[in-house]
Amino acid sequence: MSKLTQSPAWQALLAHRSQISNQTMREMFAADTGRFDRFSLQLDGLLFDYSKNRLSDETLKLLLDLARQSGVGEWTAKMLGGDKINTSENRAVLHTALRAPLGAEILVDGKNVVPDVHRVLDDLARFTEAVRGGAWRGHTGKPLRHIVNIGIGGSALGPLMVCEALKPYGHPEMQAHFVSNVDAADLVETLKKVDAEATLFIVSSKTFTTQETLTNARSARAWLVEQLGSEAAVSKHFCAVSTNLKATGQFGIDPANVFEFWDWVGGRYSLWSAIGLPIALYVGMDNFRQLLAGARAMDEHFRDASFERNMPVILGMLGVWYGNFHGCGAYAVLPYDQSLHRLPAYLQQLEMESNGKCVDRQGQPVDYDTHFTVWGEPGTNGQHSFYQLIHQGTRIVPADFMAPIRSHHPLGEHHAMLLSNCLAQTEALMLGKTEVEARAELEAQGMSGEALETLLPFKLFPGNRPTNTFLYDLLDPYTLGMLIALYEHKIYVQSVVWNINAFDQWGVEYGKQLAGKLLPELQGKVELSAHDASTTNLLKRCLAGR
Numbered sequence: 395m396s397k398l399t400q401s402p403a404w405q406a407l408l409a410h411r412s413q414i415s416n417q418t419m420r421e422m423f424a425a426d427t428g429r430f431d432r433f434s435l436q437l438d439g440l441l442f443d444y445s446k447n448r449l450s451d452e453t454l455k456l457l458l459d460l461a462r463q464s465g466v467g468e469w470t471a472k473m474l475g476g477d478k479i480n481t482s483e484n485r486a487v488l489h490t491a492l493r494a495p496l497g498a499e500i501l502v503d504g505k506n507v508v509p510d511v512h513r514v515l516d517d518l519a520r521f522t523e524a525v526r527g528g529a530w531r532g533h534t535g536k537p538l539r540h541i542v543n544i545g546i547g548g549s550a551l552g553p554l555m556v557c558e559a560l561k562p563y564g565h566p567e568m569q570a571h572f573v574s575n576v577d578a579a580d581l582v583e584t585l586k587k588v589d590a591e592a593t594l595f596i597v598s599s600k601t602f603t604t605q606e607t608l609t610n611a612r613s614a615r616a617w618l619v620e621q622l623g624s625e626a627a628v629s630k631h632f633c634a635v636s637t638n639l640k641a642t643g644q645f646g647i648d649p650a651n652v653f654e655f656w657d658w659v660g661g662r663y664s665l666w667s668a669i670g671l672p673i674a675l676y677v678g679m680d681n682f683r684q685l686l687a688g689a690r691a692m693d694e695h696f697r698d699a700s701f702e703r704n705m706p707v708i709l710g711m712l713g714v715w716y717g718n719f720h721g722c723g724a725y726a727v728l729p730y731d732q733s734l735h736r737l738p739a740y741l742q743q744l745e746m747e748s749n750g751k752c753v754d755r756q757g758q759p760v761d762y763d764t765h766f767t768v769w770g771e772p773g774t775n776g777q778h779s780f781y782q783l784i785h786q787g788t789r790i791v792p793a794d795f796m797a798p799i800r801s802h803h804p805l806g807e808h809h810a811m812l813l814s815n816c817l818a819q820t821e822a823l824m825l826g827k828t829e830v831e832a833r834a835e836l837e838a839q840g841m842s843g844e845a846l847e848t849l850l851p852f853k854l855f856p857g858n859r860p861t862n863t864f865l866y867d868l869l870d871p872y873t874l875g876m877l878i879a880l881y882e883h884k885i886y887v888q889s890v891v892w893n894i895n896a897f898d899q900w901g902v903e904y905g906k907q908l909a910g911k912l913l914p915e916l917q918g919k920v921e922l923s924a925h926d927a928s929t930t931n932l933l934k935r936c937l938a939g940r
């Protein structure tokens with residue numbers, strides 16, 4: 395047994411879990427009118443209601459004891475201070491430095507990184523103003539109005555999610571497109587939508603070695619040259635964002651068009667860096683800075699608030715409560731905000747690439763669960779597809795709901811309907827429907843006897859299903875910055891408790907390695923090597939069909 399599962403705080407939670415399972419949330423709400431006040435927090439207009447959880451004052455105390463025992467405070471200080479906490483890659487983890495104010499001092503290997511951060515921000519400001527204002531034009535003199543980001547994973551999902559979320563702030567004549575997949579359908583279909591003379595390609599890759607991105611970038615470059623009939627067009631239509639300036643040079647991107655970031659920024663934590671260039675181009679630098687300011691507010695809150703009032707700590711520890719003490723393996727992200735429709739996909743990488751680990755920081759196998767499968771869809775769409783499982787399935791799926799109080803698109807009764815659905819779902823999940831209630835409803839509908847008894851079991855809802863709810867006024871850049879940083883820190887809190895490194899991703903390497911070996915075999919360039927029977931036969935079928 396690991397030190398963690400034997401620890402006093404863990405053992406106390408195990409014992410508490412059996413006690414609290416005798417009580418439902420419905421009973422807790424009925425017995426305690428102050429529950430919402432005690433179990434909700436506010437930060438700069440972001441309301442976090444966590445009262446609809448299987449939680450008492452004692453539960454919260456024990457969860458926070460576990461956070462303290464695990465050293466969440468100390469590890470937070472280490473991360474914010476630039477310690478090399480990503481030990482398997484020997485790197486500091488400083489996405490928070492990307493939103494630090496000018497004048498702050500954060501040292502990596504004895505060097506303050508904050509001036510560099512602001513130098514690149516100023517470069518981004520100059521470039522975005524030139525492109526948006528039309529001073530920087532394409533090869534034939536047209537203003538650049540189509541941005542095509544070529545990148546994958548962390549070099550795509552964050553900027554894509556944010557550009558979608560901040561559409562109301564977007565330049566009216568600009569469109570942001572994102573090409574990630576090495577499946578040519580992604581690039582080809584995107585290129586059909588853009589005008590080469592008005593297109594700026596951003597090749598985004600932390601390492602600048604990623605197969606998909608480099609392949610898409612080469613094909614996009616060839617297309618541009620063909621469309622505009624000149625190699626000279628490339629320098630006006632291509633820029634890059636990377637930590638690998640040597641590789642961007644070798645690729646043929648003018649060094650003047652390369653925006654830099656650093657190895658202490660994890661790919662999935664990089665939207666705040668120059669990787670956010672598509673965001674800055676699309677919504678403008680002022681809005682990009684507001685996004686950073688929102689994240690900074692959450693960083694300061696995470697650093698300064700007591701655990702009892704700390705959103706990321708509480709959100710993280712609620713996850714630990716369900717993951718490790720209730721056997722939950724998944725949680726749902728359910729934005730009642732269409733503009734956040736890519737948030738679940740973004741959080742999938744953030745959460746699952748960070749905490750999907752089975753060895754601890756010392757390389758020892760863990761004997762407790764460390765991660766969640768994250769999934770979701772905007773409400774109300776999800777209600778008509780998978781909510782059935784959340785309401786009446788055999789497994790508990792904790793869910794995070796979020797909604798703006800006002801809409802960027804006020805139209806008739808739409809927004810009131812959206813909000814009513816959001817609140818109704820969390821109420822229904824918490825309350826459930828008892829046999830007495832279901833029976834009364836069926837009787838009121840005129841049913842009785844055998845027909846009623848037959849239908850009754852299907853009409854029952856177990857309830858006591860946990861949800862968090864986030865409410866905010868309008869989804870503006872500042873609020874979005876807070877929300878994203880909240881999830882970043884929540885994931886970190888959990889990784890600290892689980893004693894894992896949230897910032898490496900060795901698990902994605904093996905598949906890449908085997909794909910590299912299979913590629914020449916599929917291209918018929920080399921003989922088939924020894925594979926298992928399944929892979930060999932699949933390979934043969936592909937070869938026969940090509």
Ligand code: F6P
Nearest residue numbers: 547548549599600601604661902
């Ligand atoms: O394959 C996983 C990964 O390394 C992610 O961690 C990263 O966000 C993505 O690939 C893209 O990497 P890069 O920005 O170096 O192209």
